[in-house]
C-alpha cells in the first residue's frame with residue numbers, strides 16, 4: 120500500500136532546486152508531490168513522482184545523492200477538519216507521524232491528497248483504511 | 264629452521280649494535296667525503312671533515328640530503344664508486360619531476376636481498392615455502408628485492424610480477440604458493456577475485472603475505488587477512504636507501520623492525536631539522552652505513568612516523584618504526600596540532616562503502632584557526648530525514664575529535680561538488696597562507 124518517495128540531498132546554494140527539478144522535467148518525470156526540509160547548509164528534497172525508478176536513474180546519472188523510502192499517500196476530504204480526522208485516527212493507534220506534506224487537491228471531487236511518513240506503514244495503512252480513509256497505491260498515483 | 268635469518272644481528276644487544284653502527288658510520292662518512300664531491304661540498308660548507316664524525320652521537324652534525332639533492336645530482340652526482348664496480352640500477356616511479364636513479368654494487372645487492380630475506384623469515388618463511396612475488400619487476404625495487412630475498416631463504420620463487428590476476432590465482436592453486444609478496448591493494452584485489460571465481464581461503468595454501476610500497480590501513484590488513492586466510496606483514500623501504508626491506512614486520516604486527524646494521528634511523532622536526540627524542544612523531548631520516556655505490560647520509564624520507572625501542576615479543580632488538588602516518592608535504596598544523604589528511608581519511612572510510620571525497624579548509628579568524636571538512640555525501644550515508652544527516656555530521660566530528668584532539672566543523676556537500684584537479688579531489692585549502 121506504500122508509495123516510493125525519493126529524497127535528494129541538496130546544498131543550500133542558489134540554483135540547486137531549479138537544477139534538480141529541471142532535470143526531472145527534462146527526463147519526462149511528472150512530480151506528484153514535493154516537500155522540503157532544510158537547515159542553514161543543506162536541505163532534503165522529498166519527491167513523489169509518476170515513475171520513481173526512472174527518476175531515480177536520472178538523478179543518479181546526474182550525480183545526485185538520492186535515497187528511496189516507502190511512505191503512505193492518502194486521500195482526505197478537502198474541507199475544514201479533514202486533516203484533523205486523519206491525524207486523530209493515527210493518534211488513537213499510537214502511530215507517530217515523522218513528517219507530512221500535501222499533494223494535489225482536486226476541486227471537482229473535493230478531495231486532497233496527503234503524503235505521510237510514519238513509524239509503521241502497515242499499522243498506519245490498516246488504521247486509516249478502517250477509519251474510512253483511502254490509501255492510494257503507487258499505480259493510481261502515477262495516473263493522477 | 265630458525266625464526267630469524269640472522270639471529271646475531273637481529274637480536275644483538277644495544278651496546279653491540281651501537282658499536283657496529285659507530286664503526287660503520289665513521290668509515291662511511293670517510294668513503295662519501297673522499298668519493299662524492301657533491302656531499303663533500305655540503306660538509307665543507309659546515310666546516311666538517313670525516314674526523315668530526317666518529318660515532319652515532321656525531322650524526323646530527325652532518326648535512327641532510329633531500330629529494331631535491333637527488334634531482335640536482337642526477338644521474339651520477341651522488342655515485343661513490345666507479346661505474347665499473349656497479350652492476351645494477353633501480354629507479355623510482357617518478358610521479359613528479361625527474362626520476363631518481365640508484366646504483367648498486369654486487370655487495371649492495373647482496374645486502375639488500377639479505378634484508379628482504381630477514382623479512383621473509385620474520386613472516387614465517389623457510390626453504391619449504393613457495394613464494395609468489397607479484398610486485399612489479401624492472402626498475403621498480405619491489406619485484407627484484409623480494410625475489411632476491413626469496414632466493415636467499417631458499418623458497419621456490421614464482422617471479423609473477425603484477426597483473427593477470429586469474430593466472431596469479433591459477434599458479435597459486437596449482438603450485439601451492441604459501442607466501443604472497445605484492446602491494447596491499449593488489450593483495451586485496453587478488454582476494455576479491457579469488458572469491459569471485461568461487462574459491463575461498465580453503466582452496467589455497469597461502470599462510471602469509473608481505474605487503475608494502477604504498478600506504479595501507481589496519482582495517483585493510485584485517486580485510487586482506489580474512490579474504491586470503493593469511494597473516495599480513497608490512498614491509499617498508501625506498502629506492503634511495505636500497506628498496507623494500509629497510510624495515511619489516513614480525514609476528515607482533517606492531518611496527519617494523521629497522522635493519523639497523525645497515526641503516527641508521529633518526530626522527531627530526533621537519534621544520535627545524537632538530538633531532539627529536541625516541542617516541543616523538545616526526546620525519547624519518549636514514550643514513551646508509553654499508554651501501555657502497557649510492558650511500559646517502561641523512562636522507563630525509565618525508566615520511567612521518569615514530570621510533571620505539573620497547574621490547575618486542577619476537578625477540579628482535581632492532582628498533583621499530585610505526586607505519587608512516589603521512590608525508591611532511593601533506594602535514595598541516597591546525598590550532599597547534601599536526602594534522603594529516605590520512606587521519607581524516609581513516610575516519611571517513613568508516614562512514615561509507617567507498618571512502619568519500621573530502622576537502623579540508625583551514626582559515627584564520629583573528630588569532631584562531633578555523634578547521635572545516637567538506638565531505639561529499641553518498642546514497643548510503645543518509646536517509647530521508649535531516650536528522651540522518653546531522654547525526655552523521657556529529658559522528659564524523661566526534662571521531663575526528665577523538666583522533667586529533669581538536670574539533671572540525673563538518674559540512675556535508677553534494678557529490679562531485681569538491682573541485683577536482685587531474686581527476687583527484689583537491690584535499691587541502693589553506694587560506695591562512697594568503698594572509
Ligand SMILES: [Zn+2]
Nearest residue numbers: 513575577579
Ligand atoms: Zn618484533
